[in-house]
Amino acid sequence: MHLDNKSHSKSIRILTNSPFPMTTSVNSALLATCVPALRRIFAVLTLMVCLNLVISLSAVAANPPSDLLKQPATEITISLGNSANELKFEPNHLEMVSGKRYLLRLNNPSQLKHYFTAKDFADGIWTQKVEAGKVEIKGAIHELELKPGAEAEWVFVPLKSGKYGLRCPISGHTQAGMTGEIIVTN
Numbered sequence: 001m002h003l004d005n006k007s008h009s010k011s012i013r014i015l016t017n018s019p020f021p022m023t024t025s026v027n028s029a030l031l032a033t034c035v036p037a038l039r040r041i042f043a044v045l046t047l048m049v050c051l052n053l054v055i056s057l058s059a060v061a062a063n064p065p066s067d068l069l070k071q072p073a074t075e076i077t078i079s080l081g082n083s084a085n086e087l088k089f090e091p092n093h094l095e096m097v098s099g100k101r102y103l104l105r106l107n108n109p110s111q112l113k114h115y116f117t118a119k120d121f122a123d124g125i126w127t128q129k130v131e132a133g134k135v136e137i138k139g140a141i142h143e144l145e146l147k148p149g150a151e152a153e154w155v156f157v158p159l160k161s162g163k164y165g166l167r168c169p170i171s172g173h174t175q176a177g178m179t180g181e182i183i184v185t186n
């Protein structure tokens with residue numbers, strides 16, 4: 001039996017971003033009572049609120065709620081192409097629920113390189129990690145490239161409901177029907 005090392009090599013393309021929507025609320029009633037003598041105090045308070053917000057956002061990014069990580073991940077498997085080298089995702093329709101943890105197993109059983117590209121979907125999820133071979137990548141992921149024979153595991157939590165497009169942007173593949181959709185419901 002002859003094994004071609006190349007066919008088992010793995011490749012991942014990573015684009016970083018911050019998926020966390022920044023939200024804050026300001027007590028407008030409090031601000032409305034602002035008088036000149038109190039302006040300095042409010043300025044200091046505002047600064048403290050801002051610093052606190054930055055610190056708490058960093059903490060969320062590094063340590064998401066632990067109950068979320070204890071949640072068993074729902075496994076979904078998707079193949080990029082197939083052994084007959086047909087240009088399609090199998091399945092080409094994925095359904096998820098926002099706030100749930102997923103393990104997406106990606107594999108490429110074909111002899112061609114393929115991409116899993118769903119940028120708007122990726123913008124609305126929190127990625128815990130991507131594992132491929134002996135490498136584990138933490139942080140936001142936008143797009144994965146899988147060479148022939150490659151496998152990868154993507155663990156994430158969808159945060160935004162919506163209907164998202166999936167495609168392989170390699171020349172001719174999208175046009176040949178290598179597309180799909182991802183539905184995230186509340």
Ligand SMILES: [Cu+2]
Nearest residue numbers: 114168170173
């Ligand atoms: Cu492709």
